[in-house]
Amino acid sequence: MDLDAVRTFVAAADAGQFQEAAVELAVTQQAVSKRIAALERNLGVRLFTRTARGAELTIDGQAFLPHARELLRVAERAVASVRTGHRPLRVDIIASRGAASGLMRGFHRAHPEIELDVVMLFDIETAVAAIRSGAIDASFRAVAAPGRPLPEDIESVRVLDEPLQLLTGPAHALAGARAVTVAQLAGHRIWMPGIVPGTEWAAYYDDLVAEFGLTIEATGPNFGSDALLDTVADTPALATFMGEHTRLVWPAAHGLRRIPVTDPTPVYPHSLLWHRDNPHPALATLRAHLAATATGHDAAGTWTPGWVRPR
Amino acid sequence: MDLDAVRTFVAAADAGQFQEAAVELAVTQQAVSKRIAALERNLGVRLFTRTARGAELTIDGQAFLPHARELLRVAERAVASVRTGHRPLRVDIIASRGAASGLMRGFHRAHPEIELDVVMLFDIETAVAAIRSGAIDASFRAVAAPGRPLPEDIESVRVLDEPLQLLTGPAHALAGARAVTVAQLAGHRIWMPGIVPGTEWAAYYDDLVAEFGLTIEATGPNFGSDALLDTVADTPALATFMGEHTRLVWPAAHGLRRIPVTDPTPVYPHSLLWHRDNPHPALATLRAHLAATATGHDAAGTWTPGWVRPR
DNA sequence: CTATGTTCACAACTGTTGGTTGTGGCTGGA
DNA sequence: TCCAGCCACAACCAACAGTTGTGAACATAG
Numbered sequence: 174m175d176l177d178a179v180r181t182f183v184a185a186a187d188a189g190q191f192q193e194a195a196v197e198l199a200v201t202q203q204a205v206s207k208r209i210a211a212l213e214r215n216l217g218v219r220l221f222t223r224t225a226r227g228a229e230l231t232i233d234g235q236a237f238l239p240h241a242r243e244l245l246r247v248a249e250r251a252v253a254s255v256r257t258g259h260r261p262l263r264v265d266i267i268a269s270r271g272a273a274s275g276l277m278r279g280f281h282r283a284h285p286e287i288e289l290d291v292v293m294l295f296d297i298e299t300a301v302a303a304i305r306s307g308a309i310d311a312s313f314r315a316v317a318a319p320g321r322p323l324p325e326d327i328e329s330v331r332v333l334d335e336p337l338q339l340l341t342g343p344a345h346a347l348a349g350a351r352a353v354t355v356a357q358l359a360g361h362r363i364w365m366p367g368i369v370p371g372t373e374w375a376a377y378y379d380d381l382v383a384e385f386g387l388t389i390e391a392t393g394p395n396f397g398s399d400a401l402l403d404t405v406a407d408t409p410a411l412a413t414f415m416g417e418h419t420r421l422v423w424p425a426a427h428g429l430r431r432i433p434v435t436d437p438t439p440v441y442p443h444s445l446l447w448h449r450d451n452p453h454p455a456l457a458t459l460r461a462h463l464a465a466t467a468t469g470h471d472a473a474g475t476w477t478p479g480w481v482r483p484r
Numbered sequence: 485m486d487l488d489a490v491r492t493f494v495a496a497a498d499a500g501q502f503q504e505a506a507v508e509l510a511v512t513q514q515a516v517s518k519r520i521a522a523l524e525r526n527l528g529v530r531l532f533t534r535t536a537r538g539a540e541l542t543i544d545g546q547a548f549l550p551h552a553r554e555l556l557r558v559a560e561r562a563v564a565s566v567r568t569g570h571r572p573l574r575v576d577i578i579a580s581r582g583a584a585s586g587l588m589r590g591f592h593r594a595h596p597e598i599e600l601d602v603v604m605l606f607d608i609e610t611a612v613a614a615i616r617s618g619a620i621d622a623s624f625r626a627v628a629a630p631g632r633p634l635p636e637d638i639e640s641v642r643v644l645d646e647p648l649q650l651l652t653g654p655a656h657a658l659a660g661a662r663a664v665t666v667a668q669l670a671g672h673r674i675w676m677p678g679i680v681p682g683t684e685w686a687a688y689y690d691d692l693v694a695e696f697g698l699t700i701e702a703t704g705p706n707f708g709s710d711a712l713l714d715t716v717a718d719t720p721a722l723a724t725f726m727g728e729h730t731r732l733v734w735p736a737a738h739g740l741r742r743i744p745v746t747d748p749t750p751v752y753p754h755s756l757l758w759h760r761d762n763p764h765p766a767l768a769t770l771r772a773h774l775a776a777t778a779t780g781h782d783a784a785g786t787w788t789p790g791w792v793r794p795r
Numbered sequence: 796c797t798a799t800g801t802t803c804a805c806a807a808c809t810g811t812t813g814g815t816t817g818t819g820g821c822t823g824g825a
Numbered sequence: 826t827c828c829a830g831c832c833a834c835a836a837c838c839a840a841c842a843g844t845t846g847t848g849a850a851c852a853t854a855g
Contacts, residue, residue, distance in 0.1 A: 174559055176485055177813095192831060204814055206832060211813090218566045223832060225822035232619040233566045236574055236601040240562035247558045248485055251551035255529045255544045263547055290547040308543040488842095502803065515843055517803060522842090536802055536851030 176248055178212040179241045181205055182220060186238055190227030254290055261288030262455040265300050265312035267374065269293065270398070272335045272418035273313030273443055280462050287455045296372035297446075301327055304448050310456050311447045318376040319480050326449045331484055332463045334440040334475065335416045336433065339363075340402075343428040344409035354436040355385045355476075362388055364404075364411045367395030378414075380478035381439055389414075398422075402429060416441055437476040487559055489523040490552045492516055493531060497549050501538030565601050572599030573766040576611045576623035578685065580604065581709070583646045583729035584624030584754055591773050598766045607683035608757075612638055615759050621767050622758045629687040630791050637760045642795055643774045645751040645786065646727045647744065650674075651713075654739040655720035665747040666696045666787075673699055675715075675722045678706030689725075691789035692750055700725075709733075713740060727752055748787040 184194040185205060195202040209228075213220050220234035230238065254261055266273035274291070281289055292309060294300045300312040304327060313332070317323050339358070341348050347357070368375050368391035375391075382389050395401075399422060405411050406429050415421075415431070445463060447456055472484055495505035496516060506513040520539075524531050531545035541549065565572055577584035585602070592600055603620060605611045611623040615638060624643070628634050650669070652659050658668070679686050679702035686702075693700050706712075710733060716722050717740050726732075726742070756774060758767055783795055 174487055174563065176487060179562075190831070201815065202832070203816085203834090206834095207813070210833085216563065216566050217568070223821095225831060227831070232574075232603055232605070232614055235603040236565050236572075237562065239601075240558070240565045244555070244558050244562050247551070247555050251490075251548065251555050252485065252527065254547050254551045255527050257528070261547075263543070290550070292543055292546040294543070303543055501801095503801080511842095512844065513803075514805090514845085517805095518842070521804085534803055534850095538802070 174212070174215055175208075176244070178208045178215075179244055181208040182212055182234075183238070183241050183245060185209060185221065185228060186230055186234065186241075188227075189229065192227075250288070253288070261290045262311070262453055262459065263290045263292060263309045264459075265292050265294045265303065265309050265314075267293070267313060268419075270420045270422075272333055272416050272441075275418050275420070276313070276333065276443075276463065279466060280459055283462055283466075284455075284458060287458060289455075296369070296374070297321070300446065304446060304451075307448075307451075310451055310453050311445055311459065313443050314446055315373050315377055315442050315481065316444050316446065317480060317482075318373040321373075323446070327446055328449050329444045329446045330460070330463075331442055331444045331482075332467055333418075333443040334472070334477070334484070335418055335443060336475070337414050337439045337441060338417050339412050339432040339434055340405060340415045341412040341430050341432065342406040342408060343430065345412055345430070346409070347412070347432060348430050350432055352433045352435050355387075355434060355439070356436065358434070359386050360388070361412060362390060362410055364390050364392075364401075364413050366391060366401060376480075377441065377478055380480075381476075384476070405429065414439075435474070437474050440475045440477055442477050442481045485523070485526055486519075487555070489519045489526075490555055492519040493523055493545075494549070494552050494556060496520060496532070496539060497541055497545065497552075499538075500540065503538075561599070564599070572601045573622070573764055573770065574601045574603060574620045575770075576603050576605045576614065576620050576625075578604070578624060579730075581731045583644055583727050583752075586729050586731070587624070587644065587754075587774065590777065591770055594773055594777075595766075595769060598769060600766075607680070607685070608632070611757065615757060615762075618759075618762075621762055621764050622756055622770065624754050625757055626684050626688055626753050626792065627755050627757065628791060628793075629684040632684075634757070638757055639760050640755045640757045641771070641774075642753055642755045642793075643778060644729075644754040645783070645788070645795070646729055646754060647786070648725045648750045648752060649728050650723050650743040650745055651716060651726045652723040652741050652743065653717040653719060654741065656723055656741070657720070658723070658743060659741050661743055663744045663746050666698075666745060666750070667747065669745070670697050671699070672723060673701060673721055675701050675703075675712075675724050677702060677712065687791075688752065688789055691791075692787075695787070716740065725750075746785070748785050751786045751788055753788050753792045 181194065181198060184197050185191055188194045188197065191205040191209070192202050195205040198205065209221065216237070218233040219231050220237060221228040222231055264277060266277065268274065277289065277291060294303060294312070297314040297316065297318065298321065300309070300314055301324065303309040304312060305324070316329050323329060339347065339353055347353050347361070365378065368378060378389055381387060401413060402421065405413050406427065421429070445460065492505060492509060495508050496502055499505045499508065502516040502520070503513050506516040509516065520532065527548070529544040530542050531548060532539035533542055575588060577588065579585070588600065588602060605614060605623070608625040608627065608629065609632065611620070611625055612635065614620040615623060616635070627640050634640060650658065650664055658664050658672070676689065679689060689700055692698060712724060713732065716724050717738065732740070756771065
């Protein structure tokens with residue numbers, strides 16, 4: 174199906190005749206006639222009844238019309254999403270099911286009129302470069318890992334400290350615990366495939382391992398969280414870490430246990446990053462929203478790497 | 485923008501390379517390359533970064549992808565709306581803001597998974613023909629006007645008796661009344677442009693006029709309900725009838741009064757009509773929904789034309 | 796470092812398509 | 826009955842989208 178034909182259909186339906194639609198679209202009446210005929214041939218139904226006084230919609234045409242309008246609306250939005258200048262607010266998150274995703278959903282619920290696009294970049298370095306180039310407007314990341322301080326033109330504010338939980342299968346030694354201490358985790362195998370050295374999240378887990386003498390295995394190919402959950406569910410000796418706000422796909426994770434970690438509770442520090450000079454109005458709205466909805470987390474009993482600025 | 489190009493873009497994004505997308509789409513790799521290049525030229529941004537191992541999305545490409553998927557979904561639904569066979573339930577209503585429209589909204593809220601298309605046909609004769617031809621699945625109309633009994637293969641059930649209200653401007657003689665009797669309306673000018681003789685709604689108002697000696701003027705061109713409301717609001721000597729459930733566009737109707745009519749209350753009888761043999765599963769769901777949500781109206785003190793079967 | 800395989804892009808060619816102009820048929824109103 | 830207005834069909838032409846053939850860039854294995 175051709176969007177030009179759909180546009181022509183809508184114009185003709187609005188005008189009530191092909192001639193006027195042709196003028197509006199700056200083509201000849203014959204071109205409109207051909208476009209409509211082609212659309213009708215593709216759909217297999219008649220859309221107009223032609224009369225000597227114009228063309229009026231058939232019942233099929235009437236049913237098709239709102240769908241055609243919707244199609245043009247969506248096409249318009251799709252084009253707008255990559256239009257330089259006034260485009261939707263573009264935000265980078267670390268994972269589609271993570272805490273930042275939840276924050277953006279909350280923002281969308283509070284401001285459904287604001288157009289949003291969510292992307293997932295590789296690490297904070299990529300994100301900062303994208304922010305500085307204007308390719309994205311904001312990013313949810315942990316700052317600032319050693320050796321890569323934030324440039325001066327990038328601003329940031331901590332928006333969420335997300336406690337880590339232990340995720341185990343039903344047969345795991347700790348599966349029955351209401352909570353586990355970090356000390357208890359020493360000696361257990363914690364599996365987190367997909368950790369890429371050099372990223373800010375790898376730095377976080379490196380520090381966690383170094384400070385408490387944990388064993389985190391990043392070995393093996395990362396087949397995605399579904400495969401990870403399946404393996405953890407079936408393997409008594411394996412567990413993994415997962416943010417408290419991470420939404421799991423439960424049907425595939427049958428029997429999994431989420432166990433809080435204490436003494437101290439490792440928390441992942443999500444900050445919002447943006448460019449000092451970014452004038453996007455929705456960016457200010459997002460910042461205000463996050464500031465207003467931020468839950469006053471108690472830092473007592475929690476742990477973050479030394480390079481994370483205390484709140 | 486070309487939907488084929490969008491389809492190609494999504495296929496390439498999913499595959500991660502042009503070659504595989506080309507196989508999937510049954511074209512050559514070069515064709516995919518050209519389509520993507522054309523799409524990028526139209527949008528004015530790069531969507532992929534080409535590598536020796538395939539093609540991966542740029543940030544713009546990532547932002548565009550969900551919009552592209554949505555576009556294909558909507559296109560799919562648009563085509564489905566006119567597909568013979570298993571298409572959305574297609575229902576005729578008498579006016580987009582009338583009571584039947586409200587009933588369909590309620591049905592959609594209760595069953596959001598059911599695809600619906602709403603059309604507005606001219607009168608019950610057209611609607612019955614459309615039902616018998618299979619062009620629509622159901623219709624909300626008043627039955628059965630004199631001289632046109634329902635054919636045997638059309639079934640119907642009364643679903644709503646909608647009280648008529650008087651609509652006046654703030655300066656109208658009856659504007660201050662909490663309620664008016666039908667007898668009080670005699671002598672007042674009631675203006676209802678757009679009534680077409682021969683339709684079932686014209687028959688309804690004809691009977692109303694004949695029975696109570698009212699004055700209904702159907703003169704003048706019908707410029708739509710907005711213009712009607714504007715005129716009524718500004719003209720002290722004019723009033724009009726409107727169904728109790730009709731949703732008005734209030735900004736344009738400043739100062740309008742809706743006044744209940746009593747002794748008796750004229751009610752417009754909405755019935756659902758459908759073909760005896762229509763196998764559409766959603767039709768049964770609609771009938772069940774309407775039966776379950778029907779408000780038990782009290783017929784006492786109301787009036788309908790003699791040709792309307794009592795409930 | 797080279798050989799090889801894989802990927803995408805460019806060039807040349809071709810059939811199809813979508814546009815235009817010209818024309819004719821149909822229909823409603825003067 | 827004629828005219829005006831509208832749409833469809835035919836012929837023509839330019840632009841486009843597809844194909845084949847080929848080359849450049851890069852990753853990987855030897």
